[in-house]
Structure formats: structure tokens, C-alpha cells
Amino acid sequence: MRTRHSHRITRRTAGRLLDGTARHLAGGTAGRLPGEPAGAGPEHLIRVLSAATAPIREGELAGEQAAMAAFEASYPLGALQPSHVVTPRKRTMFNLPQLFTVKVVAWSLAGLATAGGAATAGTIAFTSSGPAATGGASVSGPAVPSGSAGAGGSVSGNVPAQPVASSARAGGPAATGSSGAGAPVSPTRLCTELTTKVASVTGDAQGAANTAAGAAGVAAVLANPALTQVLATPPFASLISAVGSATAVPDYCGLLMGLPTVPVPAAFTQLPASVVGHALAALPASDLAGVLRSLPTAGLSQTLGELSPAQLSSVFTTLPASAAGSVLSELPASPLAGVLTALPASSVTSLLPSLPAGDLATVLTTLPDAATGTVLTELPASGLSSVLTGLPAPALGNALTGLPAGDLSQILTTLPPSSAGSVLTTLPATTLGSVLSALPASTLGRVLGSLPAGDLSTVVTTLQPSTLRSLLGSLPSGTVTQILAKLPSSVLSGLRGILPSGILAQLPV
Numbered sequence: 001m002r003t004r005h006s007h008r009i010t011r012r013t014a015g016r017l018l019d020g021t022a023r024h025l026a027g028g029t030a031g032r033l034p035g036e037p038a039g040a041g042p043e044h045l046i047r048v049l050s051a052a053t054a055p056i057r058e059g060e061l062a063g064e065q066a067a068m069a070a071f072e073a074s075y076p077l078g079a080l081q082p083s084h085v086v087t088p089r090k091r092t093m094f095n096l097p098q099l100f101t102v103k104v105v106a107w108s109l110a111g112l113a114t115a116g117g118a119a120t121a122g123t124i125a126f127t128s129s130g131p132a133a134t135g136g137a138s139v140s141g142p143a144v145p146s147g148s149a150g151a152g153g154s155v156s157g158n159v160p161a162q163p164v165a166s167s168a169r170a171g172g173p174a175a176t177g178s179s180g181a182g183a184p185v186s187p188t189r190l191c192t193e194l195t196t197k198v199a200s201v202t203g204d205a206q207g208a209a210n211t212a213a214g215a216a217g218v219a220a221v222l223a224n225p226a227l228t229q230v231l232a233t234p235p236f237a238s239l240i241s242a243v244g245s246a247t248a249v250p251d252y253c254g255l256l257m258g259l260p261t262v263p264v265p266a267a268f269t270q271l272p273a274s275v276v277g278h279a280l281a282a283l284p285a286s287d288l289a290g291v292l293r294s295l296p297t298a299g300l301s302q303t304l305g306e307l308s309p310a311q312l313s314s315v316f317t318t319l320p321a322s323a324a325g326s327v328l329s330e331l332p333a334s335p336l337a338g339v340l341t342a343l344p345a346s347s348v349t350s351l352l353p354s355l356p357a358g359d360l361a362t363v364l365t366t367l368p369d370a371a372t373g374t375v376l377t378e379l380p381a382s383g384l385s386s387v388l389t390g391l392p393a394p395a396l397g398n399a400l401t402g403l404p405a406g407d408l409s410q411i412l413t414t415l416p417p418s419s420a421g422s423v424l425t426t427l428p429a430t431t432l433g434s435v436l437s438a439l440p441a442s443t444l445g446r447v448l449g450s451l452p453a454g455d456l457s458t459v460v461t462t463l464q465p466s467t468l469r470s471l472l473g474s475l476p477s478g479t480v481t482q483i484l485a486k487l488p489s490s491v492l493s494g495l496r497g498i499l500p501s502g503i504l505a506q507l508p509v
Contacts, residue, residue, distance in 0.1 A: 184238070187238070187239060187242060187252075187253075187256055188256045188257065190235070190236060190238065190239055191239065191252075191253035191256050191257055192257065193235070194227070194230060194231070194236055194239065194249075194253060195218055195221050195222060195253065195257070197230050198221050198222070198224055198226050198227045198230050199221050201226045201229065201230060202221070202224055202226050215259050215260055215261070216261070218254075218257065218259060219254060219259050219261050219262075219263045220263075222250040222253055222254055222259075222263035222264070223250055223263040223264050227249070227250060228246060231246050231249060236249075239252065239253070242275070243270070243271055243272065243275060244270070244272065245270055247264070247267045247270060248267055248268075248270040248271050250263040250264045250267070251263055251264055251265075251267055251268045251270075251271055252271060252275065252279075254291075255271075255275075255276075255279035255280070255283070255291070256279065258283060258284070258287050259287070259290075259291075260286060260287045260289075260290030260291065260294075261290050261291065261294040262291055262294045262295060265294055265295050265296055265299060266296070266299070268295055268299050268303065269298075269299050269302045269303065273306035273307065276303060276306070276307070277306075277307050277308065277311040280307075280311070280314075280315055281311060281314045281315070281318075283318075284318075285318050285319060285320055285323070288315065288318055288319060288323075289319055289320065289323035289326075289327075292315075292319075292323070292327050293323070293326060293327065297330055297331070297332070300327065300330060300331065300335075301331055301332065301335035302335075304327075304331070304335065304338075304339050305335055305338050305339070309342050309343060309344060312339060312342055312343055312347075313343055313344055313347040316343065316347060316351050317347065317350070321354040321355055321356065322356060322359075324351060324354075324355065324359075325355040325356045325358075325359025325360065325363075326359065328340075328355070328359065328362075328363050329358075329359045329362040329363055329366075331366070332366070333366050333367060333368055333371075334368075336363065336366055336367060336371075337367055337368055337370075337371035340363075340367070340371065340375050341371055341374050341375065345378040348375060348378050348379065349378070349379055349380060349383045352375070352379065352383065352387050353379075353383050353386040353387055353390075357390055357391070357392070360387065360390065360391065360395075361391055361392060361395035364387075364391065364395060364398070364399040365395050365398045365399065367399075369402040369403055369404070370404065372399055372403060372407075373403045373404050373406075373407030373408070373411075374407070376388075376399075376403075376407065376411050377407050377410050377411060377414075379414075380414075381414050381415060381416055381419075384411065384414055384415060384419075385415055385416060385419035388411075388415070388419070388423050389419055389422050389423060391426075393426050393427060393428065396423065396426055396427065397427050397428065397431035397435075400423075400427075400431075400435050401431055401434050401435060403438075405438055405439065405440065408435065408438055408439065409439055409440060409443040412439070412443065412447050413443060413446060413447065417450040417451055417452060418452060418455075420447060420450070420451060420455075421451045421452050421454075421455025421456070421458075421459075422455070424436075424447075424451070424455065424459050425455050425458045425459060425462070427462075428462075429462050429463060429464055429467075430464075432459065432462055432463060433463055433464060433467035433471075436448075436459075436463075436467075436471055437467065437470070437471065441474045441475055441476075444471060444474070444475065445475045445476070445479035445483070448483050449479060449482050449483055449486075451486075453486045453487065453488065456483070456486055456487065457487055457488060457491045460487065460491065460495070461491060461494065465498045468495075468498065468499075469498065469499060469500060469503075472499065472503055473500070473503070480503060484503075
């Protein structure tokens with residue numbers, strides 16, 4: 001006959017174990033009730049309960065905060081909420097094993113929170129039936145500074161694991177590089193963890209000051225030399241891989257975290273162009289402006305020069321007009337020409353007329369002549385008129401003088417007659433003569449013949465007599481007659497002593 005042995009314990013034994021009165025039930029007879037067999041209280045369980053209920057010893061609370069942070073972060077509260085409404089049913093009494101299991105789990109979790117040594121005994125694992133301790137893993141994390149307690153771990157079960165890290169003193173999380181389920185951690189999250197870790201390494205006082213300083217404080221943390229030391233730890237290796245060098249990681253993280261300044265401006269050009277292009281496109285206008293303004297001139301020139309036309313268009317479409325003007329006016333001639341000639345015509349059309357007058361003047365006087373001609377001839381009449389009529393006389397003369405004849409002709413014939421008159425009458429005599437003398441005769445006659453009478457009068461009286469004689473002498477007689485016929489008699493009278501007899505013969509009587 002087979003004898004069945006039960007490994008269960010009685011209700012009375014369970015109660016006495018939890019009450020702490022049955023610590024010696026594993027062997028001998030002391031404290032055992034009559035008829036209660038030896039071994040009724042498993043030694044391992046007795047040791048766990050004894051450790052959980054014993055008075056706290058010195059040093060055991062050192063890991064409490066870290067253990068609780070690991071437990072709470074590993075199993076979010078929302079995951080414990082029921083996904084459906086449970087139908088009420090008749091209340092039934094727990095059987096002994098259920099009651100015993102619930103109490104033991106409660107005491108075990110209390111032991112985790114109060115005993116520092118128990119916090120590293122195992123990783124908390126959650127299943128559909130409840131939490132239990134699983135051996136073979138420890139709650140651990142990268143080293144943290146003296147005085148800080150770091151904890152990190154993974155969670156198995158129905159809820160995806162999240163990398164956990166905590167610092168009881170400095171508040172610096174330690175990145176794990178991947179979640180417990182094996183999914184990679186996003187670069188932005190790694191950068192956040194890296195920043196907090198560096199603040200922890202540099203000390204509580206400095207870390208607190210940087211945190212209080214907001215974005216500027218975060219940038220200062222990323223620029224701290226201690227970051228190189230933290231980057232050497234495995235969780236952050238993927239950040240180095242993403243940009244190709246450790247020195248570029250601070251600026252990469254600054255872009256991902258949306259900082260309005262570059263942490264290490266001198267290293268910004270080490271970032272791959274593809275990374276910079278995508279990161280700049282994702283920044284809001286204020287942060288984008290801050291990033292570009294914080295770069296040194298050489299770094300700004302190289303950065304913009306490496307962007308594609310579409311990326312450049314995105315950048316200057318996003319920037320406010322004042323920020324765009326500030327950025328463009330900082331560029332030297334060659335990089336500025338590269339940026340403006342690479343931009344699509346539609347972007348140039350919306351960009352240049354919107355710039356503040358001072359920045360627009362700087363841009364057009366900095367551009368090489370060929371690039372100025374290319375940029376201005378891309379503008380439609382309204383945009384071209386807005387740009388040229390908004391310039392002060394010195395900047396306007398500088399922009400028009402030296403342009404290739406073909407570009408100058410296209411510009412002056414594209415402008416509406418009133419705008420062309422406004423532009424020409426703004427120029428001083430010498431510059432006006434140079435501009436008009438650069439035009440082919442056919443274009444000169446067309447431009448002068450289309451000017452309003454008042455602007456034409458100003459032009460002919462501003463020009464030096466020798467220049468006026470040369471210009472009119474290059475035109476066909478019919479064109480000269482048409483031009484002179486638009487002038488008032490007072491202006492014609494003044495020309496009688498200036499113009500040669502051949503032209504005077506064509507004056508109206």
C-alpha cells in the first residue's frame with residue numbers, strides 16, 4: 001500500500017510561524033504542540049521570516065531606497081489594474097496554503113524593503129499569480145559615487161521590463177543600454193541618463209546647481225570633463241557608435257534633448273552631417289536659433305554647408321526672420337554664397353524680403369558679385385522690389401555695382417517702373433552712372449523710357465553731364481526723343497547747355 005506524504009503545514013503552524021512563536025519547529029520538541037511532527041516549519045522559511053521580523057541592524061537600511069525604487073519602477077502601478085470588471089460572487093474562505101502564501105509574500109516584500117542584504121538576493125519576478133522571488137540575479141547597476149546607492153534590474157512576466165536605476169543621494173540614474181526585454185533604449189533616454197549620471201559623479205552641490213540652472217545647467221553638465229569617464233561605461237557605448245567619437249556625444253545629446261545652446265561648440269563639426277540635418281529639422285524655432293547662434297563662425301559655416309538644399313530650406317523656413325538674419329550676416333562671403341545659392345528659389349523668395357534691413361544689407365554687401373546676381377535674379381518682381389527698395393543707398397550701390405551685365409539688365413527690367421525709379425534715384429551720381437553705363441543700349445533705353453517723369457528728371461539731373469551725354473549718345477535718336485519728351489520744360493532748359501547739338505535738335509520746341 002502506497003503511503004501519501006503531505007508537504008503542507010497546518011493552519012496552526014502557519015499562524016505560529018507568522019507570529020514568530022515557532023522559530024524552532026524545524027527540529028526538537030521545544031515550542032511544538034503535542035502531535036505536531038518535527039520539521040513542520042521548513043528551515044528556509046523560518047530563516048526568511050526571522051530575518052524579516054528581526055530588529056534592524058546597523059547598515060541594513062543602506063539599500064532601502066534603491067530597492068524600493070527598483071521594485072516600483074519595474075512593475076508600474078497601472079499594470080496592476082484589472083483589464084475587466086470582475087463579477088461579484090459569494091465570499092469563500094481561503095484555504096490554508098493560499099493564506100500562508102499571501103502572508104509569506106507580504107513578509108518577504110517587507111524584508112526586501114528593510115533589509116539591505118535581502119535586496120540583492122534576487123530579482124523580483126511577476127507572474128499572473130503574483131510576485132515571487134527568483135534566484136540567480138541581483139539588483140545591480142553601474143558604479144556610482146561614494147554616498148550614492150545605485151540599483152538597476154529587469155522584470156520578467158507580462159509587463160515589459162524597463163531599465164531601472166536610482167541614486168539615493170545624488171539622484172543619478174544608471175543607463176542599462178537596453179530594456180529587460182532586450183529592446184534598445186532610445187538615444188534621447190540614454191542622453192538623459194548620461195546627464196544625470198554625470199551630475200551625480202560631479203557631486204551633489206554642483207549637480208543641484210546645474211539642475212536649478214535649467215537648460216544652461218544641463219549644457220554645463222554635458223560639457224563637464226567627467227562625461228568622458230561616464231561614457232566609458234557599457235550602457236553608453238551606443239551613443240559613441242551613433243556619432244563616431246566620444247567628443248561629439250555632448251553635442252549629439254544636446255540636440256536630442258532640445259537644448260537651445262551647443263554644449264561643446266568646438267566639437268560640433270565632428271557630428272555626421274546626416275545626424276545634424278535630422279536633429280536640426282526636429283528642433284523648434286527658438287531652440288534651433290539658439291543652437292546656430294551658439295556655434296563659432298567656422299563651425300556654423302561648415303554645418304550649413306554640409307546640409308542638403310531641402311535641409312537648408314527646412315532650417316531657414318523654421319527660423320524667425322530676426323534669427324535667420326543673424327545667422328546669415330555672420331557667415332563669410334563664400335559660405336554665405338554657398339547657402340543662398342543652394343536654397344530653392346521659393347525659399348530665397350520668402351527669406352530675403354523678410355530679413356531685417358540691417359541684416360539684409362550685410363548679406364548683400366558680403367555676397368560676391370556673381371552670387372548676388374544669381375540670388376537677385378531668382379526673385380520675382382514683388383520680392384525683388386521689396387529687397388532693393390529697403391536697402392540704404394550704400395548697400396544698394398554695393399549690391400548693384402559689379403554685377404554681371406546680364407544679371408543687372410534682368411534685375412532692372414524685372415522691377416516695376418516705379419520700383420526701378422525708386423532704386424535709381426537712391427543712388428549717388430557716381431554709382432548711378434556706373435550702373436547705367438553697364439547696361440546694353442537696348443536695356444538702357446527700355447529702363448529710362450519706362451521711368452515715371454519725376455524719377456527720370458531726378459536721374460538726368462543727378463548724372464554728371466559727361467556721363468549723361470555719353471549715355472544719351474549711345475541710344476537711337478528715336479529712343480532719345482521719347483525719353484526727352486517725358487521731361488518737364490524746366491529740366492529741358494537746364495539740359496540745353498549740357499547736351500550736344502545733335503541731341504538738342506531733338507528737344508521739343
